[in-house]
Amino acid sequence: MKDLYAWAAIGAVILASTAGDVLLSYSMKRVGDVSELWKRRGMLAVLGRVLGTPTFALGVAAMGVAFYSLLFGLSWGNLSLVVPASASLTFVANAVAASIFLHERVGRRRWIAALLVAGGVILMAV
């Protein structure tokens, strides 16, 4: 039962944080390089531009769901399983989502990396 709760939480973290990461990355690409913007227009301009992007709020909401799912998982499973399992499976899901939704060129290098990380996660779970 304990394991079931931990893995259910891990699944929820993966779904929610992949959605969140894609939305946030999309938002920040629309905002543009924040250090450039900060130098030219100041901190308030950066904050205004970021908070004024509607998909940013959606992304933060998804991250909130992921955060509470993680807290839930941490109360049931070991730190060295729950955190790496959810975070690195999210990495694989994100590679797929980024190539589909963000049109990032996830080349051979990044797919190999995704597989290495996925394999690492399986090893950590046994």
Added chain:
Amino acid sequence: MTFRKYLVLAGITVFSTVGDSLLARGMKELGNVSLHNLSGLLLAVTNPWVTLGILLLLAFFTCYMSALSWADLTYVLPASSLGYVLVALVARFAFHEEISVSRWLGIAMIAAGVGFVAAGPSVTHGHEHDNAAAETVSHGVKS
């Protein structure tokens, strides 16, 4: 990639790792949260370890958003992967959790994956070149 940008990536790794560890410590103090007692999750933020963990995760979030404004999602994410190695070390030496040989091997594979991505270009979308060309373009623009 400038030195400051590598600092931001390092911030992602360190802040997320330490933040997660503080959260875990707080949640262990609170005990198991059951489905029948979900209000326990909302009250969790009043635990000092959880509060401190959340502050560090806010610092992580700032670095993360900054990095996403100038690099691919698939480039930035692996930066936090190095944190898995840190998490395992924290779990082993601070919480005295057992770490098996296979788990150590998993950590090594994750670290190798991170190295693979970090050695490549930081921005790819919009470029129709092969990996090497994209790398040249990226280095030319970013350095």
